[in-house]
Amino acid sequence: MTTARAPAFARRHRAGLSVIALSVLLLPVPFIIANPWQLGILNLVAVNTVVVLGLNLFIGYAGQISLGHAAFFGLGAYSSAVLTTVWGWPPFVALPVTATGVALTALIVGVPTLRLSGHYLAMATLGFNIVVHHVLVHWDKVTGGPSGLTGIPSFGVPGVTLRGETQQYYLLWAAAMVALTLSVNFVRSGLGRGLAALAEDEVAAAAMGVDVRRGKIAVFTISAAFASVGGSLFAHYMGTITPDTFGIFASIDFVIMVVIGGVGSLWGSLAGAAFVTILPHLLGPLEDYKDILHGLIVVVVLLVLPRGLLAGLVDLAKTRLAQRESATSTRAVQG
Amino acid sequence: MPALNSEPMLLQTTDLTKHFGGLPALDGVEFAAERGRVTALIGPNGAGKTTLINCLTGILRPDRGSMVFDGQELSGLPPHRIACLGIARTFQNLRLFSGLSVLDNVLCGLSARAGDSYLEAFIRTAGLRHRERRLWLTALETLDIFGLADRASVPADALSYGEKKRLDLARAFVSSPKLVLLDEPVAGLNPDETERVGTLIRQMRRGGVTLILVEHDMDLVMSVSDQLVVLDGGRRIAVGSPDDVRCNPLVLEAYLGKISATA
Numbered sequence: 001m002t003t004a005r006a007p008a009f010a011r012r013h014r015a016g017l018s019v020i021a022l023s024v025l026l027l028p029v030p031f032i033i034a035n036p037w038q039l040g041i042l043n044l045v046a047v048n049t050v051v052v053l054g055l056n057l058f059i060g061y062a063g064q065i066s067l068g069h070a071a072f073f074g075l076g077a078y079s080s081a082v083l084t085t086v087w088g089w090p091p092f093v094a095l096p097v098t099a100t101g102v103a104l105t106a107l108i109v110g111v112p113t114l115r116l117s118g119h120y121l122a123m124a125t126l127g128f129n130i131v132v133h134h135v136l137v138h139w140d141k142v143t144g145g146p147s148g149l150t151g152i153p154s155f156g157v158p159g160v161t162l163r164g165e166t167q168q169y170y171l172l173w174a175a176a177m178v179a180l181t182l183s184v185n186f187v188r189s190g191l192g193r194g195l196a197a198l199a200e201d202e203v204a205a206a207a208m209g210v211d212v213r214r215g216k217i218a219v220f221t222i223s224a225a226f227a228s229v230g231g232s233l234f235a236h237y238m239g240t241i242t243p244d245t246f247g248i249f250a251s252i253d254f255v256i257m258v259v260i261g262g263v264g265s266l267w268g269s270l271a272g273a274a275f276v277t278i279l280p281h282l283l284g285p286l287e288d289y290k291d292i293l294h295g296l297i298v299v300v301v302l303l304v305l306p307r308g309l310l311a312g313l314v315d316l317a318k319t320r321l322a323q324r325e326s327a328t329s330t331r332a333v334q335g
Numbered sequence: 336m337p338a339l340n341s342e343p344m345l346l347q348t349t350d351l352t353k354h355f356g357g358l359p360a361l362d363g364v365e366f367a368a369e370r371g372r373v374t375a376l377i378g379p380n381g382a383g384k385t386t387l388i389n390c391l392t393g394i395l396r397p398d399r400g401s402m403v404f405d406g407q408e409l410s411g412l413p414p415h416r417i418a419c420l421g422i423a424r425t426f427q428n429l430r431l432f433s434g435l436s437v438l439d440n441v442l443c444g445l446s447a448r449a450g451d452s453y454l455e456a457f458i459r460t461a462g463l464r465h466r467e468r469r470l471w472l473t474a475l476e477t478l479d480i481f482g483l484a485d486r487a488s489v490p491a492d493a494l495s496y497g498e499k500k501r502l503d504l505a506r507a508f509v510s511s512p513k514l515v516l517l518d519e520p521v522a523g524l525n526p527d528e529t530e531r532v533g534t535l536i537r538q539m540r541r542g543g544v545t546l547i548l549v550e551h552d553m554d555l556v557m558s559v560s561d562q563l564v565v566l567d568g569g570r571r572i573a574v575g576s577p578d579d580v581r582c583n584p585l586v587l588e589a590y591l592g593k594i595s596a597t598a
Binding site for chain 2: 182185186188189190191192193194196197200201203204205206207208209210211212218222
């Protein structure tokens, strides 16, 4: 590679190189943060990142709304748990089978509900989440009722099982990086552009040959599969699951992560997941006020940085820089 | 103009009828667009021009009648299927994807041609990268033709009104469609910009694309059209060359009101 071609190479593979750079940054983290409790929080960030990336494809790129993604997250977690504990399947088989099943469920739910949009779609997906949560709580024989399921095995191959937060860290963040790469690829494809187009204007998108209805259902199904994978990762990481993790407030938290990270910003999803997951642990004694603070933060972010925390701050920095530059050049002219 | 197909009409509607409530918006309209020609569709406000366009693009479903495009019946097809047959359109009120870049807007015009599978899209196969690169080049060429090459990376929202109108055209023409429906392409443009769009329309016509033009700017209509169809009250009241139509008493009446023998 000649030096002249290097910038072009970097430009063309910018997304891939960024993911690699981030992965390299994440590699030494378990050696820096030795505290297993803190590492555990980072592991949950990785799990949430997978869910939020999928949700951001649906909310941020296709311009729809779902207040029911915790249901898919929960279905993923419980299916994975049942398949491994009752049926004795290895986790790495349970995960893709579960994701396929949840995607089919999303397809069945999506075909009628995605005729709706806006508030109505929000209500329909919320209703779906309430139904799923209700089933998780009351179908004792399978789900263990309110106390949930325990003894869910960790990921591993026969003979080797992942132990400790550090090993889990590498698995979960590898999964998050894969999810990030897939999403970044997707939004840069013709299909991804079609979604962005239908989010802006369905009539115009259809006139360009975008199958609006099919596109919405497809991305809903895909985002449910992401949520399911997140759920499976969560179940095998935690070892114990209870229905409370998968209620409507969890769904709202996922939406908050998307919004804080920046609607339609995949890199922001990472920031949003990290921010919302870590925040309650930083609050310490104020933890009881977590929901109020979340609400306040969302309002402030929407008012001040409507493009989200990450994109918003980048914009802000760019504006400041441009202002400073113009100020210096004016001074130079005057001087 | 080379007539490759034996059928000289690319598009032919027969007895096309659409009612809104009890009111006829289209009443048995017969309309044809000849291959490689510009057919203008004119008429006073409320004549049914937009309804006709909306029927042709699948946004509205006609109550009765047929619309045959290149041997294929359009009636009952959804908009995206019609687009994939090679019918593109522009919008009177623009409908650009305002948050996307100018380049992405034009690339969206190529959606039908992208033809990716979801699996390919997620793993970004070499084949897809190769196709993307070709689409990208096509989009840039089209932007160049429509004088927007230097604006490729700005958001569509940031364009001036004239540039937006040209972007709407670029987005329609980028896919090399067989037929383009132009819905008031120069509405609200100043004379210079109107002239520029007129030149582009003539340039596209020379390229062999068939055009249907809905427009109120009569200077533009008369200068670029081969054939005029005049609608009034949902019915076709006249058809012919620009000169024929200009002198047609029915047309004058529709536009100016009945000229009674006051003298």
